[in-house]
Amino acid sequence: MTRTAPLAPFPILDDAQLAGKRVLIRVDLNVPMDGAKVTDATRIDRILPNLQEIAAKGAKVIILSHLGRPKGREEKYSLRPVVAELSARLGKPVAFAADCIDEEATKAVAAMRDGDFLLLENTRFHAGEEKNGEAFIDQLAVLGDVYVNDAFSCAHRAHASTEGLARRLPSFAGRSMQVELEILTNLLSHPVRPVMAVVGGAKVSTKLELLGNLMRRVDILVIGGGMANTFLAAQGKKIGKSICEMELADVARQIMAEAAAENCELVLPVDVVVAQKFAAGAPSRVISVDEVGDEDMILDIGPKSAARVELLLEKARTLVWNGPFGAFEISPFDKGTTEIAAVAARLTRSGQLESIAGGGDTIAALNKADAAKDFTYISTAGGAFLEWLEGKKLPGVEALRLNARRA
Numbered sequence: 001m002t003r004t005a006p007l008a009p010f011p012i013l014d015d016a017q018l019a020g021k022r023v024l025i026r027v028d029l030n031v032p033m034d035g036a037k038v039t040d041a042t043r044i045d046r047i048l049p050n051l052q053e054i055a056a057k058g059a060k061v062i063i064l065s066h067l068g069r070p071k072g073r074e075e076k077y078s079l080r081p082v083v084a085e086l087s088a089r090l091g092k093p094v095a096f097a098a099d100c101i102d103e104e105a106t107k108a109v110a111a112m113r114d115g116d117f118l119l120l121e122n123t124r125f126h127a128g129e130e131k132n133g134e135a136f137i138d139q140l141a142v143l144g145d146v147y148v149n150d151a152f153s154c155a156h157r158a159h160a161s162t163e164g165l166a167r168r169l170p171s172f173a174g175r176s177m178q179v180e181l182e183i184l185t186n187l188l189s190h191p192v193r194p195v196m197a198v199v200g201g202a203k204v205s206t207k208l209e210l211l212g213n214l215m216r217r218v219d220i221l222v223i224g225g226g227m228a229n230t231f232l233a234a235q236g237k238k239i240g241k242s243i244c245e246m247e248l249a250d251v252a253r254q255i256m257a258e259a260a261a262e263n264c265e266l267v268l269p270v271d272v273v274v275a276q277k278f279a280a281g282a283p284s285r286v287i288s289v290d291e292v293g294d295e296d297m298i299l300d301i302g303p304k305s306a307a308r309v310e311l312l313l314e315k316a317r318t319l320v321w322n323g324p325f326g327a328f329e330i331s332p333f334d335k336g337t338t339e340i341a342a343v344a345a346r347l348t349r350s351g352q353l354e355s356i357a358g359g360g361d362t363i364a365a366l367n368k369a370d371a372a373k374d375f376t377y378i379s380t381a382g383g384a385f386l387e388w389l390e391g392k393k394l395p396g397v398e399a400l401r402l403n404a405r406r407a
Contacts, residue, residue: 023146028047044086061117106142153382184389192318195320196313211255229298280330284332317352322389344371349374
């Protein structure tokens with residue numbers, strides 16, 4: 001199922017003149033590392049077409065990124081080890097500068113020819129990055145003629161390299177940023193109905209705004225994971241030793257009432273998998289949500305609940321998924337998430353469903369279920385994906401919109 005996105009209300013690469021220009025491109029190379037080895041190159045693969053397009057248009061490609069949360073210059077967070085993986089996947093050499101500003105960066109940029117690639121050192125080695133300091137923005141801006149933001153996953157941060165540079169230079173959204181924004185804009189503004197949302201995870205408190213925004217936009221809201229326990233407790237059901245935020249029981253009841261008022265069907269488990277020990281292979285049993293004992297821990301949804309969600313999926317035309325249904329990391333408590341993911345993948349393959357998922361745990365769960373490859377779109381963004389779904393404005397995106405209005 002494919003829908004054409006409306007023209008993006010932000011400047012894209014089609015609008016840019018790049019030949020002979022120094023292009024500062026912000027990407028997300030905050031990839032998992034084992035020593036000097038990249039262990040998951042998903043984020044690198046996402047940006048390759050964009051980097052290659054800019055180079056093919058005759059620009060000098062100067063790559064900016066952060067890695068981890070360093071306090072000042074910490075060599076364990078250096079981007080130098082990423083160069084080999086990036087170069088191998090691009091199929092072209094990538095130069096490296098040991099700093100992202102000043103003499104090191106200036107010399108490295110000056111040595112570039114059109115079509116070359118240069119990776120600058122971790123922007124977070126400088127306090128001005130996260131402070132969005134004007135002096136640091138100026139130091140970055142002198143290195144380039146054009147700015148491209150291809151890091152949607154960092155767009156919720158008002159940092160120098162994600163927001164500040166867009167106010168200094170002619171600025172454009174990169175291709176992966178463009179695709180993500182267009183897909184998510186369609187998802188919330190022009191969805192094919194019925195729309196179903198799956199929201200899981202441990203705590204209601206971390207997703208209150210998400211639940212509030214989604215219930216006004218979707219037709220079916222399925223709550224799973226530890227979050228569901230708080231809702232069950234709010235209904236007066238016993239949840240034993242399960243994860244729960246009892247202090248939010250009133251909030252949960254309010255959410256249920258508001259969902260009903262919005263004609264949004266809110267779906268909670270009717271049966272669950274419980275154990276008295278949270279460990280792989282721990283003895284477990286399936287029981288009704290009305291039968292949970294004092295020593296029980298709810299660790300997954302039961303087969304009746306999974307079947308109900310799968311039936312709803314058959315009726316849905318758009319799915320947005322954030323958060324697993326249970327403790328998917330440990331068998332047998334991964335069964336609910338895995339089975340529902342398989343159904344969503346099958347329906348997507350057949351063209352019956354448009355499916356979008358995002359968030360670290362969600363992607364891990366879908367990969368474990370071998371379902372991620374069949375989803376319409378998997379967002380590698382975590383916080384930015386959630387904040388977009390919550391209806392918040394993202395600084396990195398708003399800076400591009402402002403640039404478009406100035407043009």
